[in-house]
Amino acid sequence: xxxxxxxxxxxxxxxxxxxxxxxxxxxxxxxxxSKNITEVYGAANGIKGVLEEKFYDISKEDMKELKxxxxxxxxxxxxxxxKLKDASVDDTDYKRLLEVFKKYNVRYFFYNGGNDSMDTCNxxxxxxxxxxxxxxxxxxxxxxxxxxxxxxxxPGFASAAKYIATxxxxxxxxxxVYDTPMVCVIECMGRHAGWLTxxxxxxAVNGLAPDLIYLPEVDFDIDKFVEDVKDVCAKNNNxxxxxxxxxxxxxxGTFICELVAQGARDSFGxxxxxxxxxxxxxxxxEKTGFKTRGIELSLMxxxxxxxxxxxxxxxxxxxxxxxxxxxxxxxxxxxxxxxRKPGKKYEIEYKLLPLELAANTEKxxxxxxxxxxxxxxxxxxxxxxxxxxxxxxxxxxxxxxxxFAKLKKIFVK
Amino acid sequence: xxxxxxxxxxxxxxxxxxxxxxxxxxxxxxxxxSKNITEVYGAANGIKGVLEEKFYDISKEDMKELKxxxxxxxxxxxxxxxKLKDASVDDTDYKRLLEVFKKYNVRYFFYNGGNDSMDTCNxxxxxxxxxxxxxxxxxxxxxxxxxxxxxxxxPGFASAAKYIATxxxxxxxxxxVYDTPMVCVIECMGRHAGWLTxxxxxxAVNGLAPDLIYLPEVDFDIDKFVEDVKDVCAKNNNxxxxxxxxxxxxxxGTFICELVAQGARDSFGxxxxxxxxxxxxxxxxEKTGFKTRGIELSLMxxxxxxxxxxxxxxxxxxxxxxxxxxxxxxxxxxxxxxxRKPGKKYEIEYKLLPLELAANTEKxxxxxxxxxxxxxxxxxxxxxxxxxxxxxxxxxxxxxxxxFAKLKKIFVK
Numbered sequence: 001x002x003x004x005x006x007x008x009x010x011x012x013x014x015x016x017x018x019x020x021x022x023x024x025x026x027x028x029x030x031x032x033x034s035k036n037i038t039e040v041y042g043a044a045n046g047i048k049g050v051l052e053e054k055f056y057d058i059s060k061e062d063m064k065e066l067k068x069x070x071x072x073x074x075x076x077x078x079x080x081x082x083k084l085k086d087a088s089v090d091d092t093d094y095k096r097l098l099e100v101f102k103k104y105n106v107r108y109f110f111y112n113g114g115n116d117s118m119d120t121c122n123x124x125x126x127x128x129x130x131x132x133x134x135x136x137x138x139x140x141x142x143x144x145x146x147x148x149x150x151x152x153x154x155p156g157f158a159s160a161a162k163y164i165a166t167x168x169x170x171x172x173x174x175x176x177v178y179d180t181p182m183v184c185v186i187e188c189m190g191r192h193a194g195w196l197t198x199x200x201x202x203x204a205v206n207g208l209a210p211d212l213i214y215l216p217e218v219d220f221d222i223d224k225f226v227e228d229v230k231d232v233c234a235k236n237n238n239x240x241x242x243x244x245x246x247x248x249x250x251x252x253g254t255f256i257c258e259l260v261a262q263g264a265r266d267s268f269g270x271x272x273x274x275x276x277x278x279x280x281x282x283x284x285x286e287k288t289g290f291k292t293r294g295i296e297l298s299l300m301x302x303x304x305x306x307x308x309x310x311x312x313x314x315x316x317x318x319x320x321x322x323x324x325x326x327x328x329x330x331x332x333x334x335x336x337x338x339x340r341k342p343g344k345k346y347e348i349e350y351k352l353l354p355l356e357l358a359a360n361t362e363k364x365x366x367x368x369x370x371x372x373x374x375x376x377x378x379x380x381x382x383x384x385x386x387x388x389x390x391x392x393x394x395x396x397x398x399x400x401x402x403x404f405a406k407l408k409k410i411f412v413k
Numbered sequence: 414x415x416x417x418x419x420x421x422x423x424x425x426x427x428x429x430x431x432x433x434x435x436x437x438x439x440x441x442x443x444x445x446x447s448k449n450i451t452e453v454y455g456a457a458n459g460i461k462g463v464l465e466e467k468f469y470d471i472s473k474e475d476m477k478e479l480k481x482x483x484x485x486x487x488x489x490x491x492x493x494x495x496k497l498k499d500a501s502v503d504d505t506d507y508k509r510l511l512e513v514f515k516k517y518n519v520r521y522f523f524y525n526g527g528n529d530s531m532d533t534c535n536x537x538x539x540x541x542x543x544x545x546x547x548x549x550x551x552x553x554x555x556x557x558x559x560x561x562x563x564x565x566x567x568p569g570f571a572s573a574a575k576y577i578a579t580x581x582x583x584x585x586x587x588x589x590v591y592d593t594p595m596v597c598v599i600e601c602m603g604r605h606a607g608w609l610t611x612x613x614x615x616x617a618v619n620g621l622a623p624d625l626i627y628l629p630e631v632d633f634d635i636d637k638f639v640e641d642v643k644d645v646c647a648k649n650n651n652x653x654x655x656x657x658x659x660x661x662x663x664x665x666g667t668f669i670c671e672l673v674a675q676g677a678r679d680s681f682g683x684x685x686x687x688x689x690x691x692x693x694x695x696x697x698x699e700k701t702g703f704k705t706r707g708i709e710l711s712l713m714x715x716x717x718x719x720x721x722x723x724x725x726x727x728x729x730x731x732x733x734x735x736x737x738x739x740x741x742x743x744x745x746x747x748x749x750x751x752x753r754k755p756g757k758k759y760e761i762e763y764k765l766l767p768l769e770l771a772a773n774t775e776k777x778x779x780x781x782x783x784x785x786x787x788x789x790x791x792x793x794x795x796x797x798x799x800x801x802x803x804x805x806x807x808x809x810x811x812x813x814x815x816x817f818a819k820l821k822k823i824f825v826k
Contacts, residue, residue, distance in 0.1 A: 016590050045592045074586035081591070165814055166719055173487035173817065174716035177429050178494070179458045184712075205812040207819065278691075298708045299597075303587035306579055307719060309813070388815040399618040400722070400803040401578055404586065406620065 002134055003330050006037050006107025009050060010058075011043035012075040013113035013120065017156030018034045018163070018282045018305040019316040021076045021405070022144045023112055025069040026320020027253035028058050028141065036328050037108060041412060046080030047111070047120060053103075053412075060410045068405035070317055071395040073305035076407055084120050087127050094127040101128070101135060104412070108136050108327050112320075114143030114154075115360055118335055125333045136327040139335035139355055141321055144302045146195035149361035150353040151337035154318055156302070158312035158388035161199035163304040164188055166295060166390065169208040171295065172241050181238035181290035183229055184234075187277035188297055191247040194217055195385075196301065198377045200243040202385060211240050216247035216365050217376045220256055225280065226287050228375050238290065246276055250293050256280070306402060310391025315348065322350045346387035415547055416743050419450050419520025423465060423471075424456035425488040426495075426526035426533065430569030431576070431718040432729045433555045434489045434818070436525055438482040440553065441471050449741050450521060454825060459493030460524070460533060464509050466516075473823045481729055481818035484808040486718035497533050500540050507540040512539070515550060517825070521549050521740050525733075526557035527567075528773055531748055533806045535768035538746045549740040552748035552768055555730055557715045559608035562774035563766040564750035569715070570731055571725035571801035574612035576717040577601055577710060581613045582608050582621040584708065591721045594651035594703035596642055601689035601710055603658045604791020605629055608798075609714065610658040611790045615798060624653050629660035630777050638693065639700050639768055641788050651703065659689055669693070707732065719815060723804025728761065735763045756757055759800035 008031045012020060024042070031040045040058040043049030056077065058066075069076055087094050100106070109128075111121035118139045125137035141148050146157035166187060175184040188197040194215025203209050211232040214220055225242075232240040248256050257275045281294030319336045326334065334352035341347045371378045395402035421444045425433060437455070444453045453471040456462035459469035469490065471479075482489055500507050513519070522533035522541075531552045554561050559570035581599060588597040602611040607628025618623050624645040627633055631733075645653040661669050670688045694707030730747045739747065747765035754760045784791045808815035 016587055048592065072586070073583050075590045078592060079590040162813065167713060167717070169817070170486050170716040170718060171712050173485070174429055174712045177488045179461065179491060202812075202814065206814050206816055210816075244514070265603060293712065295711045295713075296709070299584050299587045299706065300580060300708075300713070304580070304584040305583060324822040371570055386812060397805070398800060399615075400575065401615065401619050402582060404582070404621075 002136065003036065003328070004107035004134055004136055005038060005070065006105040007039035007041060008037045008108035008110065009041045009043060009055065009106045010110045010310065011046045011112065012077050012079050013046040013051060013111060013117035014079060014143065016079055017142050017144050017302050018073045018159040018308045019156050019313050020112060021072045022071040022313050022316040023140050023142060023320035024076060024191070025066055026317040027110055027324055028066050030321040030324040032059060034324060034328050038105070041104070042077045045078040046107065047084070048080045048082055050100055051093060053100060056409045056410055057412045061407055065405045065407055068395065068403065070313060071308065071393060072404040073303040073304055076354060076405060083116055084123050087123060088204040091127070094124065094147065097124060098128065098131055098133055101133065107134060107401045110138045110140055110323055111142040112142055114145065115148060115362060115363060117237040118355060122359040125355055129333070130308060136330065136332035138323040138327050138331070139358060140323050141335055141337065143184065144196060145190050145193050147193035147362045147364065148358060149363050150357050152340040152348060152407040153338060153388055155312065157195060159305070159308040160196055160301050161202065161385055162309045162389040163301050163307045164196060165202035166307055167297065168210055168241070168243060169203045169206065172208045172210065175241060175293065176239045181233065183240045183242070183281070183284045183290050184294045185277045185281045185284070185292065186241065186243045186297065187246055188243060190216065190245045192362055194245050195365055197243055197245040198365055198381050199385060201377045201381055202389065205382065210243045211236065212242040212375045213377055214244045214248050214375060215247045215365055215370055216249065216379070217367060218370055220248035221250065221253040222256070224370065226284065229284055230288065233290070244276055244280065248276060270351045288292070306394050308393055309389045310393040311388055313393040318350065326352055365407060415549070416449065416741070417520035417547055418451065419518040420452035420454055421450045421521035421523065422454045422456060422519045423523045424459045424463060424525065425490050425492050426459040426524060426530035427492060427556065428715060429487040429492055430555050430557050430715050431486045431721045432569050432726050433525060433570040434482040434485045435726050435729040436553050436555060437566060438479055438491060438738055440523055441479050443473060443734040443737040447737065451518070454517070454685070455490045458491040459495065460497070461493045461495055463513055464506060466513060467821045468825055470825045471790040474820055475558065478818045478820055481816065483726060483807065484718055484721065484806060485817040486716040489818060496529055497536050500536060504540070508661065509545055510537060511546055514546065520547060523551045523553055523736060525553040525555055527558065528561060528775060531561065531768060532772040535772040537797050538768055542746070547742065549745035551736040551744070552771060553736050554748055554750065554771070557609060558603050558606050560606035560775045560777065561771060562776050563770050565753040565761060566751060566801055568725065568729035570608060572620055572718070572721040573609055573714050574615065574798055575722045575802040576714050576720045577609060577612045578615035579655060579720055580710065581623055581654070582616045582619065585616065585621045585623065588654060588706065589652045594646065596646065596653045596655070596694070596697045596703050596705045597708065598690045598694045598697070598705065599654065599708045599710065600655045600659055601656060602714060603629065604660040605718060605775055607658050608778055610656055611778055611794050613656040614790045614794055615802065618795065618799060623656045624649065625655040625788045626790055627655070627657045627661050627788060628778055628783055628790070629658045629662065630780060631783055632664040633661035634663065635669070635696070639697065642697055643701065646703070657689055657693060661689060681781035700817065719807050721806055722802045723806040724801055726806040731763065739765055757773050
């Protein structure tokens with residue numbers, strides 16, 4: 001535990017969320033107040049910006065704009081998908097980071113991201129410690145996927161969940177207006193964890209639950225799916241709303257969308273998914289002759305900041321502030337996490353988790369919450385997620401449209 | 414001009430909108446107050462409900478729920494796509510309608526819909542008049558397409574426009590986070606009229622205009638599109654946001670999506686569109702090697718009531734009320750329309766237009782507003798549309814999610 005004096009470097013990584021900038025706002029506003037923090041830097045495009053010495057001087061930004069960050073979706077500094085090699089295999093990047101840290105006297109390094117980013121953060125933390133360079137390293141979590149280990153939920157999940165539940169309610173009303181058959185397949189993000197898809201179940205609290213929900217945690221059987229849809233249609237005036245995860249796989253482990261088309265892969269070697277809704281909608285059309293619609297919630301579910309949850313925005317802001325306070329007090333090698341207090345009333349406590357525990361461990365939806373032979377989720381999920389989507393917090397309107405933060409982004413030379 | 418005493422029959426037709434029920438609320442609340450209106454009926458699934466004697470007794474509904482209709486998307490009574498034949502060809506349906514009207518003493522018939530529905534409404538109006546049956550017939554317009562003739566704009570358009578502009582802003586931020594190339598193609602509804610696609614331009618007022626906008630009013634050239642995207646990418650760090658109408662066609666008149674797949678047709682013989690964004694995104698990927706994303710705003714753009722424009726909700730509610738007042742005062746064979754008053758301050762006057770003028774005439778975006786060789790729209794469009802998307806009006810939240818109207822829907826026996 002060392003109380004250091006020097007610059008703070010903050011970087012955003014991985015897929016953006018509606019509230020990732022709220023953490024940035026929390027970090028920046030708190031860091032600018034701290035006496036131990038001499039400079040506040042924001043790296044352009046994550047760790048790449050640090051490696052390339054491309055970062056912004058946050059003290060040059062207007063406080064008004066920094067506050068608007070709280071309700072501005074997407075990563076304002078730019079993001080990156082770049083996975084560091086193990087230092088034991090190739091330490092080139094680490095040495096370069098150390099060089100940059102020394103040059104700018106960076107004594108606080110904060111990385112904001114999901115699983116892969118916490119892994120990056122952990123590796124950097126260990127390398128700096130092993131090199132004898134004093135730097136307090138903190139992970140600030142974010143991921144709409146909600147799959148980080150060691151935290152009750154992840155910053156960004158609740159806003160995406162609120163977007164999904166609200167949108168599924170609206171689509172449910174729309175898709176059922178005609179007296180003719182209609183099957184609607186809605187696709188949510190979440191490669192390996194079904195939290196976002198499960199969020200559609202929240203619509204049940206106001207009476208508009210989807211008919212079928214399929215999570216990637218359990219095998220997906222196409223023939224059974226067709227039967228499930230037919231069953232719902234038979235009972236329900238030939239209407240059916242099914243919500244599926246982009247990551248559903250058959251029991252052989254093949255992504256459903258890959259059964260139709262060979263998918264490209266992203267830079268981490270993850271299969272590049274999408275098109276499940278369209279694929280299944282076409283299949284149902286073929287098997288039943290019914291009119292169908294495949295709807296992909298695409299980027300909207302992660303950038304729909306106009307539907308952000310106030311709980312999420314505030315917690316995410318606090319996570320940023322608390323990371324700064326903890327680091328200034330000498331904490332290092334930790335990720336901020338949320339612990340839910342027991343009792344009926346929803347309340348959380350902010351805790352610090354060792355980075356190696358957070359890195360690379362995926363938290364999926366408990367199998368006992370997946371019910372009805374894999375086509376629905378239980379009320380336990382609602383009890384878990386409903387408190388998270390409460391309240392509204394969004395950008396002020398200007399000209400009837402959101403006024404998002406506009407940063408000057410002045411590079412440090 | 415006859416002052417009639419009898420029942421009012423209201424029916425919703427065509428594709429739903431975020432605010433179509435606001436007109437229903439206006440009609441119902443005003444009609445329930447009128448001494449000349451003995452009963453208030455809501456037809457199940459448009460004209461089909463009347464033909465089949467399936468309609469609800471609106472007086473049995475709670476006033477609280479009727480008020481919630483104002484912010485409940487989609488057609489609460491159910492909709493239909495059913496085009497009446499010309500009475501001169503086959504008057505079976507008309508005779509049946511007359512029979513039902515007589516049986517229930519329907520003296521006020523209101524039809525809520527777009528182009529095709531105004532045509533239906535017009536035909537019914539003429540048939541009743543020719544049959545010597547006194548019935549005041551009113552068209553209440555709605556269409557997100559904004560293509561009805563004789564009105565400054567159409568109820569429902571502004572809310573869809575606000576949804577599109579807001580969502581395009583959010584997507585613009587999201588799609589540009591990485592330092593790698595990214596081309597995003599966003600698809601909006603609007604078969605023959607580009608009003609909705611043009612609405613993406615409103616994002617310009619807060620600095621997030623899309624780079625390219627293609628309306629169906631002008632020919633679409635695929636090769637030129639690829640060049641346009643390349644040009645934008647070259648100037649713009651390999652990022653491009655293009656917004657296209659589902660209805661863009663090449664100069665031979667073939668829908669772009671049909672160039673790839675043979676489309677199905679709906680019950681009116683309209684080509685069933687969709688998939689333009691995916692088609693063009695794939696094309697750009699093939700031609701440039703860049704990462705691309707095709708995003709269809711699908712049903713969300715017409716049912717996203719959480720983003721409704723207050724101007725739209727209020728005008729649409731008033732349109733319903735004014736239709737009732739006018740009919741009770743003896744008006745018939747008219748459609749309610751909006752006339753914009755001259756001057757800088759946005760204000761409208763509600764007028765009545767003969768139904769035959771409203772029926773079947775499509776109003777498209779003025780060609781002089783389509784600029785930059787067909788890849789952008791001018792500021793005149795912004796001047797026209799921006800006043801329409803002002804203010805917010807949405808359902809109250811319950812459990813953090815919208816509380817939409819729940820009608821009892823008690824059938825009249």
